[in-house]
Amino acid sequence: MSTSQWNTPASLRSLLNELVSWDSRTTTDGECTFSTRVAEKLRTLAYFTHHPEHLKLQDAGLGRNSVLALYKNPSATDTIVLISHFDTVWTEEYGVMEPLAFQPEALTAALHQVADELPEDARNDLLSGDYLFGRGTMDMKMGLALHMALIEKASLEQWPINLVLLTVPDEEVNSAGMRTAVEELVRMRDVYGLSYKLFLNSEPTFSQEPGDPKEYIYSGTIGKIMPAALFYGKETHVGEPLKGLTATYISSFLAQEMEFNPLFKETNYGETTPLPVSLQLKDLKTSYSTQTPYRAASLYNVFLMDRDASEIMQLFSDVARQAMDACNASYQQICEREGAEPVGEVRVMRYEELLEYAQSKLGSEAVESMITDAVLDQELDDREKCFKITDALLIECQELTPANVLMFAPPYYPAVNTSEDPLVINSIDLMKKTAIELGTHVDQIHYFNGICDLSYVHYTGTATGWTAYEHNTPVWGKTYSIPFQAMTELDAPVLNVGPFGKDAHQRTERLHIESAFVRLPLMLEVLVKSMCSVGEIEHAIS
Template identity: 30%
Template structure:
């Protein structure tokens, strides 16, 4: 069956866009309330209030909520349960500049953007009337709206389901995934309380063209994984008048960035699909005032996508780049110093620097060997108290602060690089079609796409990895528990500010697919979603997939 859902999904989407829900603001709470109000009006939840929950996130520095709704089918007595998921938080709007007060107004925004004359493509899409503009519409309130519509539909037609559906509208996807992680607790509770069997998860995050002439619409099996390898670099301070007497940590960090940034050698390939190479997300020293002394230390971190690489694989690769960077800097400095001596008539002697690179695990164990339990107890308590005193501290800043504190215990203070992981771990999920649940999901999606294709004027294509970070990473894992030990041992924040919820994830552990919104320019002021595909085609692919899985 093909649902006539365009107008209703469009209306829900507009209502959600108009609620500013920038991550780490009170807007996340307000948007959750808006979603809850929608569900509260449905007769099904008036009769079954226990199946609707507005859940406050746990271990979070601010007050925000998820909304979780379940419809139980009446066609049979199957325990099978399908998960629908999507996030309603958005990135900020400072990029909108003078028109940022209208960033959440899909009615006014197109004309304001047209006056800016940003590009022919944007103007063409405005004139076409096929796109809805507004922060968060594409990424991904329209996806949440589609799931809200489907919960409403199935609440009125539970006889179509031999099984159950749970829709999770989640906060905080754009930062540390407190929403998705907190949802795991409810999924575990409901699994036990209602004797549910989770079979698969459908996310509705956005998809976009790969190039200007790409007209395909995309559905993705599985998801990319993401880590944040980080580098703490100590140098040797000196006066600028004696520049060759020190070692500038900014120079080492710059060389690390040159070797890491957009380097195709660091891409990960699986199933004929290739990840985007790493890119720098932070590069800074620790000087907070101007002086003519060079920096003592600096740090940087890099986005690193994976399809098959484990944390150990990533650590080995980036450690190799760190060694190469250090070697290159020493060679460059000696060459520069030699030329300077020749020009200035000075006697050249080789500079004293030697390459020194540690992983956090190696550095921690070296200090523990030297100082024993005194160091281990101290750094444990330091991290614990740091989190207690500064619960809102950014995870990346927290991690480097712990590393910086540990460095104070180093006996050898000669320049070094310490590599660690400093962000929420997003697990890769690779679907090979080997398990019965994977086969069932993939065949149901393929059949649904084939049916909906007749209603779409553009090709609908499947690929094997969702290419952006998403909360699907908390619905399962392709990495073994043992392989994550390398992650744990190289995260300074592990056990104090961060723990990856492995046990909770394994309670769900389902194959995933992203049947999501389609549009252009996610996270840009020209963010826009294609209405016909998103409100109608996408929703019907999801609907028919649900029907095939729970028939």
């Protein structure tokens, strides 16, 4: 039997340090090269030397790739998909220590020199010696390292189950990696005769509140959707303000109605979504002038549990109409007070209504050309392109203004929950018992409270739910899409079992050493072996 590379705490720590040292910040060249380096690392395993066809790169766009590695037992069809992401957020907050952000051992040692500058909780953790600091240690290269060690051990010991290791880029922005991998997972299922039994992520445990020391297992993931709006008023000179209507004035009414609106709050299994907030509010003037800002755009964050895009758009429309009713009433009072003639009433319409009107007026070919011009603007991200498309259509259809056009902007993460699945119930019970044997406790959370790629498997929504998203997302089918139909075919339950850490996306991001290198390898091994299709499963803890 070949020698194991990554199945001791020391070797696993060495693997993590190497993975973290490969800078893979989202949108950098490092994100593009990381997948090749992981694939090269996996090719050192004897199994992939003999089965090179079971290791491939999947195009995720913009020079990025996902890695898919299949360990296939000849006698098994049951398959667990191990999901992780390898991109990280950026590192400016490290300041003078930024060169060490991807060197966990060196950073952890260097932080002792400035321990007094750290927040109390981080300082205590540093001085305890129980944590390893660095960008990506917690979120989430440790998860990838655990999966690499797991697939190595399964292949060496010929476990009677199949494993697919899937690690993807771009989770921190648009999840292009996972969205482009979904159809490949369906293809692999059909080509290799796999029966997907579980989608297992190893995102880290996130605190439920500041100072929360508990470790968790997640049987679902919260959803996220971004309703957006473009406001179009009437331009004028600042010296004649009532000859126009500013978009900033219009937008303020929707901002007041959307921010912290409890109508968008959902509660399930005793867990509640955070309230909606504004992520962006800006006018579309590109330079200073004494012309009033007559176009503006806003973006709102809404978390989901049960609702789909159709329900959110209906709720968003209702709230927007209420807001514009208030806007129109207030504006009418101002005009009456000042003896001015209103420029019109602000109407509310969805993007799909604007698109249909523009196509009727201008012709489909002209509209498509306008959309293409916006899509090809390389200086804009997907959210800005949504606004630019809508703005271009409204400029050519000013008879519809003043207006408030409602849309969606990417990304969209459907909520997923499989807490009632018997396999998940049994698995969580097994993990709790195993954790106790290892000297710790884990609790169940029904919705992972950070965005997670598990959103793109086990989709149970209807076509009505997803077509509302397609029809009202201006860049749909151009620069952004979600494989909803393929997602419905990946119907196995989901589970997230990952290491304990703190302060993801902060300069004090850190990983609990014993959780990561001692407990989690054993817990994941017990979990996978409990699902093996044949043979008596030996307990992984002696």
